[in-house]
Amino acid sequence: MTRRVRVVDSNRPDEVFAALREALADGGAAVIPREPATEPGKRGGAGWPAPETTVAQNVALVIETSGSTGSPKRVALSADALLASAAASAGAMGGQGQWMLTLPAHYVAGAQVLVRSIAAETVPLMYGPGHFDPLRFARAASEMVHDLRFVSLVPVQLSRLIDAVESGSADVAAALRRFDGILVGGQALDDGLRERALAAGSRILSTYGSSETAGGCVYDGTPIGSTLVREVDGLLEIAGPVLADGYLDDPDRTAAAFHEADGQRWYRTGDLGRVTAEGRVTVTGRADNVIISGGEKVLLDAVERTVRTLAGFEQAIVIAATDAEWGQVPVVAVAGHPTTALADLRGIVAGRLGRAAAPARIVEFDALPHLSSGKPDRVQLTRLVAERTA
Known part of the structure; x- marks a missing residue:
C-alpha cells in the first residue's frame, strides 16, 4: 500500500x-x-x-x-x-x-x-x-x-x-x-x-x-x-x-x-x-573529513577542535586545501581578526596533533557561511577559501 x-x-x-x-x-x-x-x-x-x-x-x-x-x-x-x-x-x-x-x-x-x-x-x-x-x-x-x-x-x-x-x-x-x-x-x-x-x-x-x-x-x-x-x-x-x-x-x-x-x-x-564496554559513545569526526598531508593522515575535525580552544577562534572552521608540496593541508577560516599569529597557531596544533596537522593558512572573513540549520556550509567555504588564496 x-x-x-x-x-x-x-x-x-x-x-x-x-x-x-x-x-x-x-x-x-x-x-x-x-x-x-x-x-x-x-x-x-x-x-x-x-x-x-x-x-x-x-x-x-x-x-x-x-x-x-x-x-x-x-x-x-x-x-x-x-x-x-x-x-x-x-x-x-x-x-x-x-x-x-x-x-x-x-x-x-x-x-x-x-x-x-x-x-x-x-x-x-x-x-x-x-x-x-x-x-x-x-x-x-x-x-x-x-x-x-x-x-x-x-x-x-x-x-x-x-x-x-x-x-x-x-x-x-x-x-x-x-x-x-x-x-x-x-x-x-x-x-x-x-x-x-x-x-x-x-x-x-x-x-x-x-x-x-x-x-x-x-x-x-x-x-x-x-x-x-x-x-x-x-x-x-x-x-x-x-x-x-x-x-x-x-x-x-x-x-x-x-x-x-x-x-x-x-x-x-x-x-x-x-x-566503551559500558556503551558510552564518543564521536571523533567524519570519516570523509580526513586528508593525507605529506603522506600522513590528518583528521580535520580534531584540528578544528584544537583550534577552537584558542581565543578568537571559537567558531573557526577547518577545511582542506590543495597544496603543491604536501598534497592537501588544513586551512583555518575564521570570522573577524583574531590576534593569534599563524606561527603560534601552527605550534599549538603541531604540539597536540603532530606537524602534519598544523594549519597552512588563516583566512579571515567578515562572516562565515552557514546552512539554514546553523551548520557551517563547508562546500561554499571551501570554494571561497580557494578563490581567496588562488
Missing part, C-alpha cells in the same frame, strides 16, 4: 505541525517540509515530487538533505521511527512538555520538535523565521506555560545566548534557566561552550544523530531508549526502532547505508568514533 505526499513550506511551521499531526495520527499524506524557491540541483531539486508521487504507507515524513558536504538524499521516516524517537527523548529528559521551535522544520531536528509536541499533546511555541536574536528568544521563552519546557538548539545559537548572558542580559539568563532541558546538536559542542552554558545555569544535553536515525539518538554520550551503537573498524553503526526506512528511489544508497547483522538492522553512520 502507498500514500500520497504533501510538500509544505517550512517557513510556515504551523502548517508543517498540522500536516505532521495528520500523517502520524490519521494516515494523512506523508509530509515533505521544504524551503521555498528551491533551486535545481539543491535541496529537493526541481520537478520532484511529481503530482502522482506516492511513498510506502508507513512513511510519514521525508527529510531532504544534502548535509554540509554531500549530495542530496531523501530520507524516508516512518511514523513508528518518529514516535519511537520522541518517546526515547522524553524518557531521557524526564518527561513530556512544551517545546520551542527555533530550527528550520525541513531539518530533522526541527521536525522532531514538532513530533515531540504531537506526542506530548502540547502546542509548540514557534520562534519563527529570521535572524536568531537572544532577546527575541527570551521574549518567546517567557510565553511558555507548561510545567516542563524544552528547546533544541545548534551550537551557534547557544553561543549567541551565552554571549548575551555574559554581556549582562538578565532577561536572556532568566530565559535559559526556564528550560528543563536544552538539546544541543547538529555539530559538535566544544567543551568551552559547554562549560560557559553550565555556568549560566543552562540544563544542556549534547545530542548525536542524523536524519537516518530520526534525529538525536545519543544524549551526552549515552544511547537513548532502545538505541544500540557499536564500533566497527573505527566507524560507528546504529540500530534500533528509530532508523529510517532508507532513501527514496535510491536502492544503491540504501543498501550501502543500511544492512542486517547479528539479528539487527544497522545504519552505517560514516562517523569515526569509539564505544
Whole structure:
C-alpha cells in the first residue's frame, strides 16, 4: 500500500505541525517540509515530487538533505521511527512538555520538535523565521506555560545566548534557566561552550544523530531508549526502532547505508568514533573529513577542535586545501581578526596533533557561511577559501 505526499513550506511551521499531526495520527499524506524557491540541483531539486508521487504507507515524513558536504538524499521516516524517537527523548529528559521551535522544520531536528509536541499533546511555541536574536528568544521563552519546557538548539545559537548572558542580559539568563532541558546538536559542542552554558545555569544535553536515525539518538554520550551503537573498524553503526526506512528511489544508497547483522538492522553512520564496554559513545569526526598531508593522515575535525580552544577562534572552521608540496593541508577560516599569529597557531596544533596537522593558512572573513540549520556550509567555504588564496 502507498500514500500520497504533501510538500509544505517550512517557513510556515504551523502548517508543517498540522500536516505532521495528520500523517502520524490519521494516515494523512506523508509530509515533505521544504524551503521555498528551491533551486535545481539543491535541496529537493526541481520537478520532484511529481503530482502522482506516492511513498510506502508507513512513511510519514521525508527529510531532504544534502548535509554540509554531500549530495542530496531523501530520507524516508516512518511514523513508528518518529514516535519511537520522541518517546526515547522524553524518557531521557524526564518527561513530556512544551517545546520551542527555533530550527528550520525541513531539518530533522526541527521536525522532531514538532513530533515531540504531537506526542506530548502540547502546542509548540514557534520562534519563527529570521535572524536568531537572544532577546527575541527570551521574549518567546517567557510565553511558555507548561510545567516542563524544552528547546533544541545548534551550537551557534547557544553561543549567541551565552554571549548575551555574559554581556549582562538578565532577561536572556532568566530565559535559559526556564528550560528543563536544552538539546544541543547538529555539530559538535566544544567543551568551552559547554562549560560557559553550565555556568549560566543552562540544563544542556549534547545530542548525536542524523536524519537516518530520526534525529538525536545519543544524549551526552549515552544511547537513548532502545538505541544500540557499536564500533566497527573505527566507524560507528546504529540500530534500533528509530532508523529510517532508507532513501527514496535510491536502492544503491540504501543498501550501502543500511544492512542486517547479528539479528539487527544497522545504519552505517560514516562517523569515526569509539564505544566503551559500558556503551558510552564518543564521536571523533567524519570519516570523509580526513586528508593525507605529506603522506600522513590528518583528521580535520580534531584540528578544528584544537583550534577552537584558542581565543578568537571559537567558531573557526577547518577545511582542506590543495597544496603543491604536501598534497592537501588544513586551512583555518575564521570570522573577524583574531590576534593569534599563524606561527603560534601552527605550534599549538603541531604540539597536540603532530606537524602534519598544523594549519597552512588563516583566512579571515567578515562572516562565515552557514546552512539554514546553523551548520557551517563547508562546500561554499571551501570554494571561497580557494578563490581567496588562488
